Amino acid sequence: MxxxxxxxxxxxxxxxxxxxxxxxxxxxxxxxxxxxxxxxxxxxxxxxxxxxxxxxxxxxxxxxxxxxxxxxxxxxxxxxxxxxxxxxxxxxxxxxxxxxxxxxxxxxxxxxxxELEMIRERTREGLHAAMRRGSKPGRPRAMTPAEESEAVRLVLTRQATKSAVARRFGTHISSVKRALHRASGQCEIFPEH
Structure with a gap:
């Protein structure tokens, strides 16, 4: 078969x-x-x-x-x-x-x-060159620093779930999780909502 x-x-x-x-x-x-x-x-x-x-x-x-x-x-x-x-x-x-x-x-x-290794090497070289020119690789953050701070505060004080915060700021729940991770370094301890 x-x-x-x-x-x-x-x-x-x-x-x-x-x-x-x-x-x-x-x-x-x-x-x-x-x-x-x-x-x-x-x-x-x-x-x-x-x-x-x-x-x-x-x-x-x-x-x-x-x-x-x-x-x-x-x-x-x-x-x-x-x-x-x-x-x-x-x-x-x-x-x-x-x-x-x-x-x-x-x-x-x-x-x-x-071929895969050559692509990875060229990608790394391109990213390093862009960073030396002052570029910040990756997509822009979905929330401003003030919005991230407020989102983290709302979740940590249990005033809102991650899903509710994502809706409030018009973003995806992954953006809220990344903000929590940046704020604490231990995003895994927060319950899923």
């Missing part, structure tokens, strides 16, 4: 293009999730890997959808090999049922990891 895995990094992105390609390739079931590739805890990927049996095939649209590094990719391949399952990447035309496919998988995986 063929099982597909589709992944995007953020909740704003969609997996539909990957799912369409997997369905077109004849995949029976598709596991899909919205998590960073660097996130070690990907429940849908783990559920998929745990459900594979001998003769099954794990199909992905592209290698970087399933593994965050060559090491991670090789770990997944070892798991598949141990149970007698195969791997197929649609865009890289890699099929591990053949020796040539297994070799190509390792070569492509190494280049994918190299």
């Amino acid at each position: 063929q099982y597909g895995y589709a992944r995007v990094s953020t909740k704003e992105q969609e997996t539909q293009t990957q799912i369409d390609a997997l369905r077109k390739a004849g995949v029976d079931f598709v596991f899909s999730e919205k998590r960073s590739g660097g996130d070690a805890k990907r429940p849908e990927l783990e559920k998929l890997l745990s459900s594979l049996k001998q003769g099954d095939v794990l199909v992905v649209y592209k290698l970087d959808r399933v593994a965050r590094s060559l090491r991670h990719l090789l770990q997944i391949l070892d798991r598949l090999n141990a149970i007698g399952a195969q791997f197929w990447s649609l865009t890289e035309a890699i099929d591990t049922s053949t020796p040539a496919g297994r070799m190509m998988m390792q070569i492509v995986g190494a280049f994918a990891e190299f």
Whole structure:
């Protein structure tokens, strides 16, 4: 049986293009999730890997959808090999049922990891250069310092929940949590509301 895995990094992105390609390739079931590739805890990927049996095939649209590094990719391949399952990447035309496919998988995986490291290095260099010029990376804060101070005071004195404060200042609850974290350094101790 063929099982597909589709992944995007953020909740704003969609997996539909990957799912369409997997369905077109004849995949029976598709596991899909919205998590960073660097996130070690990907429940849908783990559920998929745990459900594979001998003769099954794990199909992905592209290698970087399933593994965050060559090491991670090789770990997944070892798991598949141990149970007698195969791997197929649609865009890289890699099929591990053949020796040539297994070799190509390792070569492509190494280049994918190299490319990712180059992107990270360029991103770091760009951020450092921007900071040296006086830029402050990241999006602007949703609340002014005075609003943050008031939001923190309201939550800490239990005069309002985080959700109520977010509504009051017209922002997302995450902004309130970040303000609490900046104010205390221990945001985890506050109950969710």
